[in-house]
Amino acid sequence: MRSKQQALIIYFCLQWAAAPLAAQARKYYTTAVEWHRSIVLCEFESATIASEGTLTQRYQTIAARVYVSRVLKDADALGLKPGYYDIEIPRSGPGAGVPQYPAWMGKEMEPGRTYLVLSDAGGDMSNVIARPMSAELVPEKVDTAGDVELILNSAALPLASQAERVAAALRPPKLHSSRMAEYVAYLVGAGAGSEIAPLRASLDGEGGMRFADEAKLALLGYLRTNTIIQGRSSENLFHALANLAVRYFIAEPEEPASRGRSERMATAILATDLPSIRRSPAGLAALRDVHLTPADAARLKSKADAFASDSRLTADWRTQARDLATLLAPK
Numbered sequence: 001m002r003s004k005q006q007a008l009i010i011y012f013c014l015q016w017a018a019a020p021l022a023a024q025a026r027k028y029y030t031t032a033v034e035w036h037r038s039i040v041l042c043e044f045e046s047a048t049i050a051s052e053g054t055l056t057q058r059y060q061t062i063a064a065r066v067y068v069s070r071v072l073k074d075a076d077a078l079g080l081k082p083g084y085y086d087i088e089i090p091r092s093g094p095g096a097g098v099p100q101y102p103a104w105m106g107k108e109m110e111p112g113r114t115y116l117v118l119s120d121a122g123g124d125m126s127n128v129i130a131r132p133m134s135a136e137l138v139p140e141k142v143d144t145a146g147d148v149e150l151i152l153n154s155a156a157l158p159l160a161s162q163a164e165r166v167a168a169a170l171r172p173p174k175l176h177s178s179r180m181a182e183y184v185a186y187l188v189g190a191g192a193g194s195e196i197a198p199l200r201a202s203l204d205g206e207g208g209m210r211f212a213d214e215a216k217l218a219l220l221g222y223l224r225t226n227t228i229i230q231g232r233s234s235e236n237l238f239h240a241l242a243n244l245a246v247r248y249f250i251a252e253p254e255e256p257a258s259r260g261r262s263e264r265m266a267t268a269i270l271a272t273d274l275p276s277i278r279r280s281p282a283g284l285a286a287l288r289d290v291h292l293t294p295a296d297a298a299r300l301k302s303k304a305d306a307f308a309s310d311s312r313l314t315a316d317w318r319t320q321a322r323d324l325a326t327l328l329a330p331k
Helices: 002-026 125-130 144-154 159-169 178-190 193-204 213-233 235-250 261-279 281-288 294-308 315-327
Strands: 038-052 059-074 083-092 114-119 134-137
Touching (some): 038 083, 059 125, 114 125, 114 144, 144 159, 144 178, 235 281, 235 294, 261 294
Antiparallel strands (some): 038 114, 059 083
């Protein structure tokens, strides 16, 4: 009898100890959209400087009138509602030390600019917007609100179902945001084998290109971070990172208004993503396995050669471009 009681005690102790680990595994792919308490979409109607600090305390208070068009999340039941709000926003300036509310630092509050605000501040709408954790500019043609809604509606589903939903969403004509990029990267890192097969196929195809330029860079960054966290444990991560880095390197901008971003993107890939990929044996193997059409291979060689001979770039970046062309040269 005593041994049975001891066995039960040991069993429940093990269950208790394992619970946090199991929860952590289930929630590995939690994103900013999931953990922040309030998410709203707001557009600035006007913004003026209400007060300024001294030379040693460089801060401003901005008197703004904003229109909240969507309340995407109100997890604390604050009663947040769309409408017009007059808000005072504290904003630190460069050199002010550690800013109290860094989310609005450096942000342009011009009329017509729309921001996705992710906040953990309690109270009313004014407080939620004035003191957010993140304020992200929403480009006109990017479906940021749709991305947030998809994440919130899918996060509680089994991983395979989430991957299927995201794969279906990454179809033309919509462009997607950095929030979707974060979600995709976490799903790729959390899944294995057939669980994320539709998402992997989508990223290998047209779906991988359905991100706005800033979101493409964000996606590479999230994938790169997750490869560092997981090390050699996720072939999916290295595959996605290597494949997308090469395709984004040779890509043209999605929109005419962003012309020139392609070069900025390519430079960022040479400076950050390629060195990270090549430092890992698994990453280098994934890079060598990238398949390019003859047309893409020709574009890669042309662009890599141009970067390799560009004296404005650092020697390391030029070497990365030269090595990339060699690694992916037609066999």
